[in-house]
Amino acid sequence: MKYIGAIDQGTAATKFHVFDETGSVVADAARDHEQIYPEPGWVEHDPLEIWDNTRAVVTGALDRAGIDADDLEAIGITNQRETTIVWDRETGDPVYNAIVWQDKRPTDRIDELVESGWEETIRETTGLEPDPFFSAGEIEWILENVDRARDRAERGELRFGNIDTWLVWNLTGEHVTDVSNASRTMLFDIHDLEWDGDLLEEFGVPEAILPEVRPSIDEEYHGLTDADGFLDAEVPVAGMMGDQQAALFGQARFEAGQIKHTVGTSCVMQMNIGTDATISEHGLNTTLAYQQTGEEPRYALEGEIFTGGQVIEWLVELGVLEDAAQSDELARSVDSTGDVYVVPTFQGIATPYWDPQARGAILGLERGTGPETLVRAALDSIAYRARDAVDAMKADSGLDIDRIRIDGGMSANDFLCERIADVTRTSVDRPVVRETTALGVAYAAGLAVGVWPDTDTIRDQWQLERSFDPASDAETIDAEYEQWQQAIDLTREWP
Secondary structure (H helix, E strand, C coil), X not given: CCEEEEEEECCCEEEXXXXXXXXXXXXXXXXXXXXXXXXXXXXXXXHHHHHHHHHHHHHHHHHHHCCCHHHEEEEEEEECCCCEEEEEXXXXXXXXXXXXXXXXXXXXXXXXXXXXXXXHHHHHHHCCCCCCCCHHHHHHHHHHHCCCHHHHHHCCCEEEECHHHHHHHHHHCCCEEEHHHHCCCCCEECCCCEECHHHHHHHCCCHHHCCEEECCECCCCCEECCCCCCCCCCCEEEEEEEHHHHHHHHCCCCCCCCEEEEECCCEEEEEEEECCCCCCCCCCEEEEEECECCCCCEEEEEEEECCCCHHHHHHHHXXXXXXXXXXXXXXXXXXXXXXXXXXXXXXXXCCCCCECCCCCEEECCCCCCCHHHHHHHHHHHHHHHHHHHHHHHHHHHCCCCCEEEEECHHHHCHHHHHHHHHHHCCEEEEECCCCHHHHHHHHHXXXXXXXXXXXXXXXXXXXXXXXXXXXXXXXXXXXXXHHHHHHHHHHHHCC
């Protein structure tokens, strides 16, 4: 049996999975890290804690699998995207905490760029809507606000990377990223596959601090682990993808028009659009999905939904729910929300509205509104946001969408899957293996070293656990969705 390791470094935790050549999980381990909130709207992580946790989960999962690092054919890395780290190239010490994708401190800077006419250039070059979500503003903030950081960066003493780059640097000593992660920085030309000089100049980012951009499925490897390091072995790091692109790959969405929807703390929907980088006209981002050595890159349309399962976590914190698993049963205990709408725009709102200043709201409350109604309305909000993304994808692609493959922690909630099918008028398929992010990057690494010969083999390994088909009356759903859009408008008008 051949084994592939997958590091899955997420917003809340770091995981390591060992997969065998059938795509089955042999063993895994996970460890949470601290969420740091220095000021309102600021979100940070400790990069050294993340690296320590990575080492712990890798060794832990290998021990559980009963194998050594030498038994791994390769390692893949998938990661929370956009989260920004700058570190000393000699010591490896971060000059500041990692600034997380949820952080809003670059908001004023992005507003300034839009007002000065950069919006179209950014969209056409990078495929992205200008937003503090992406790495460019976070890098600029570190260089401007950390003592001597800009001078040191210009002298080539510092290195920048998202979490993928930080981990591969510590594992192998190589300063690299892949096309999927590079395309999330708002500094990368997704057409020419290179860092854009005009955007680097505007944000004041010296090219010397940027990683080399390589294919996601890298037959020449992103690096080899250090034989003198904690693994005590030279293992190829051969696959790297941002978490959402890895989920697309793990769901075997290899053909243009195929969609996956990851429903976790946040939610992201992606549609494979093939080898043409179509720029969205309906509030989606165009992003690099993946690239294999020697082949043209694949692109995706992406719908960003900042708040997904996070709204259920919030209700748990408030005491409305005992735990997230209770939400399914409680939501089913009422027939409807009675025109109550929860709009959980905790970090502003993205696709297709793109308003970082939007505030959350609960609308339609009555004296008799109970916890079960709030829970149902919260789950409905996740389904309505999926409809926002699906409608934009239909408009941009001109394609009818008949199936969505779903994954992520919240996909275990049957009520939510049913509501997404109803509200989007699209069948929802849930796979047997729901750790599709880790599985996708394991497939990427395994393809690079020959564990799997081609994507057809991977497609054949995908297994359906359950399908959810639209069941509710379409006219009723459309009326509810129209009210949802009115609720969104109100949150955007709040001071």
